[in-house]
Amino acid sequence: MASAASSPAQRILALRELIEHHEHQYYVLDAPEISDADYDKLMRELLALEQAHPELANECSPTVRVGGKAREGFVKVPHSSPMLSLDNALNEAELLAFDRRVRELLGDEPFRYVAELKLDGLSMAVHYNHERLQKAITRGDGSVGEDVTENARTIRSLPLRVQQSGAFETRGEVIMTRRAFERLNEQREQDALPLYANPRNSAAGSLRVLDSTVTAARQLEYMTYFYFVDGQPALDSHWDSLEHLKSLGFKVNPERRLCSNVEELIAFCNEFEVRRESLPYEIDGVVAKIDSIPQQRKLGYTSKAPRWAIAYKYAARxxxxxxxxxxxxxxxxxxxxxxxxxxxxxxxxxxxxxxxxxxxxxxxxxxxxxxxxxxxxxxxxxxxxxxxxxxSAPEGRSFAMPTECPICGGPVTRLEGEVAVRCGNVNCPARLKQSIEHFASRTVMDIDGMGEVLVDQLVEKGKIKNVADLYELKLEELEELERMGKKSAAKIVQNIDASRKRPLARVIAGLGIPFVGSRTAQILADTFGNLKDIAEFPEERLQGAEEIGPKVAAAIRFYFSDDRNRELVQRLREAGLTMEQEVKGKTVGPLTGQTFVLTGTMPTLKREEAKALIEEAGGKVSGSVSKKTTYLVTGEDAGSKLDKAKALEIKIIEEAELLGLLGK
The missing domain is CATH 2.40.50.140 (Nucleic acid-binding proteins)
Structure with a gap:
């Protein structure tokens, strides 16, 4: 809260300026100066002050980034000047032809190109006046667009205010990065929702939803490429316009180049066609513009496009x-x-x-x-x-999902509430390699050395046909494999033998039951204490365990209804794996009653170590963020859980704060 030395108004102003600075560092410059947790502390303090003093609310406050109430629709708004489309060059010859036309029209005048990446997103015009964002309008049909101002305010790379008086307009592209798109589809897959087709459609849909809180959670970005006053370019150089927008705090794509001739332009196009897939966002070509605005005016327009710009399109996707x-x-x-x-x-x-x-x-x-x-x-x-x-083909054949697995012939089932149809046989050859790799992975049975290459050889040579066969592997069989010496083979055997002592939860996680990951496996082990009961209990009894819902219970029942899976578990039991444990009472400690979710890579603690510390202190660790979550503990490369926690206003902390809660 505000200190004694400052009034609420002064503290609010200071917080807004500080948060704006850190948003610019993070979302525009990609150079964060503070942790996400520290940023969230500043934002929560500002939110609390603005809620306590609504008379000090401001439409340019960073708190509008979280979104507001849903609206009933979008208003149509005319553009200050048409947002025209560009003519396309589909190959080098057409780009050379464009250059020739420009030279013919300009005569002996020297000129240069500005080459910019053609972002695959949604065009948007943003108007500012009196240093504040006033209005944001989608391209629409080029003459009239839709007012999406409230949604645009949630885009953190778009300044809410700028250090420039007077009215001006910037035009640019709203995009969704590949990473944000992957997170969005990961979350939709977890929620059993249809996946989005591509980042462009996702960006367009996210900008036009009626609930701006949804837009806020989608992590859209805005990159600008035009600077207008009264609907016309404000400076005499397009390159200078981009530099000016950058100085005002806008995100301008750094991947741009001044080219003194068409050969340099073609080199830029070829360079980024090679680099295309390594970029963090989608592009579909390069836009080339004549840099001089007076020369742009001299070149003019055709009936539908400017003569001073062209889009060089890459091969169709x-x-x-x-x-x-x-x-x-x-x-x-x-x-x-x-x-x-x-x-x-x-x-x-x-x-x-x-x-x-x-x-x-x-x-x-x-x-x-x-x-x-x-x-x-x-x-x-x-x-x-x-x-x-x-x-449609006149004699097209309809498709129906098979009732038997096409690989092993076992029955297939669709679990209640799930879209996917599944084969229940864990020994199905189609599943085998991936199942063994999962079983041997570090967070499951932790059989070091049992990687993809070794698993491929073992399966292809018929040495293993299910995970239980791992425990019958002989040293001589391993020594026969390519690139496998005696010492390496002995180490693998030793590691397999050591895995027999892994706790029950890891054995359960290794079985490959749908929806049963490490967290759910631990709950099952702690609640029931032995795999025999888990295999035999009806769904209603399984749902008595905390966090085990109908979908998970049905998946467990489905798994153990297959004789081959029960036989596999029996072989693992005979191999000496842990099949039961003591059912523990709830630990009482400083974190009792608190639920934690972990995401990202922490500086010193491994995920399993953090989980163990929390549970020893009486806390719970959940695999997904919900309204019941007390803290989200974040590390580097935090995933979609971070977005959901922010949307639900869950407290977000880092490793240091977690250790503080643990008294360490």
Whole structure:
């Protein structure tokens, strides 16, 4: 709260300036000066002061970043001048032809290009007056857009106020980074919601939702590329305009270049076509503009586009082709995923013959039949996907999910409340390699050395057909493998033997039961104490355990309904693995009654160490953020849990604060 030496108004002003500084460092310059926890402390203090003194509220306060009440719709607003589209150059020859036309129109005048990456997002015009953000408008049809001001205020790389008097306008692109897109889809997958197709559509949808709190949670970014006054360029150089916007605190893409001739422009285009996939955001080409604004005016416009700019488009990331068949892939947890077998087609410079269809519901949504012509999209390193049906085949064949696993012939089941159809056989050959790698991983049975290469050899040579076979491996069998010496083989055998002593929770986690990760496995072990009961208890009894809901209980019951899985567990029991433990009473300590969620990599504590410390102090560690969460403990590369915690206003702390709570 405000100190005795300052009034609430003074403290609010100081906090706003401090938070604005740190937002600029983090979201614009990518150079944070304080931790997320310290930033959140400042924001919470400001929120508390503004709630206590509503008369001091301000539309440019950083607290508007969290979003507000949902609205009923968007108002149409005309642009100060048309937001025109650009002509395209699809290859080097067309770019050279554009350069030739410019030289013909300008005569002997020297000129230079500004080369900028063509961001794949949603165009937006933002108006400022009296140093404050006044209005944000989507491109719309180029003449009229939609007023999305309240949503735009939640974009942390967009300044709410600037150190420039008078009215001006900036135009730029709203984007969603690849990382933010992945987090969004991870969260939607956890919530059993349909996945978004690509970052561009996600950015557009996020900016146009009626609830600005949703926009705030989506981590959109705004990069500017025009500086206007009264609808026209305000300076005589486009490059100088970008530098001026940067000095005002706007995020201007650093990947831009002044080119003195078309050869330098082509070199820039070729450079970023190679670097395209390594960028943190999607691009689909390069925009080249004549730098001199007087020369832009001299060149003028055609009926639909400026003569002083062109978009050099990279190879298409989507293409039309025919679905020749629909195949089934089986993943580690037994999920059956339909995959379109395509007539091979070049997409973004890569020949594509397969595309994911996600699940049966997605096929129904698309209205897809075998034989249809479809649009296939490839985005980054993500597996290609079918976007839509372009035309239906007159004699197209309908698809239905199999009732048996196409690999092992076992029954498949769709659990209640789940989209995926699953094979229940943990020994299914399609699942085997991934299942063994998971079982041997550090956080499960921790069999050091049992990595992907070794597992591939063991499976391909028929040495192991399920995880229980690991405990029957002989030293001589390992020594026969490529690049496996006697010492290495002996160490692997030693590590396998040591894993027999891992606690019950790790054994449960290693079985590969859907929805049963390390946290849920620990709850099951602590509540029931032995695997025999877990395997036999009805769903209602399993749901008596804390945090075990109907979906998890049904998955456990489904797993143990398969004779092959029960046989596997029996073999693990005979191999000497831990099958029971003492059921502990609840620990009472300084963290009793408090629930923690861990995300990211902490400076000194491993995730399992932090979890053990919290539980020893009486606290609980949950795998997901909810309203019941007391603290989110964050580290480097925190995931989507951080966004959800902020949206729910959960207290966010770092390792040092956790150790403080533990009295360490």
């Amino acid at each position: 989507d293409a039309e082709t025919i679905v020749e068949d629909i195949l089934i892939q089986v993943g580690r947890t037994g999920a059956l995923t339909p995959v379109a077998a395509l007539q091979p087609v070049a997409v973004g410079g890569v020949t594509v013959a397969r595309a994911t269809l996600h699940n049966e519901e997605e096929i129904a949504r698309l209205g897809l039949k075998i034989g249809d012509t479809v649009l296939v999209e490839r985005s980054g390193d993500v597996i290609p996907k079918v976007v839509k049906v372009v035309s």
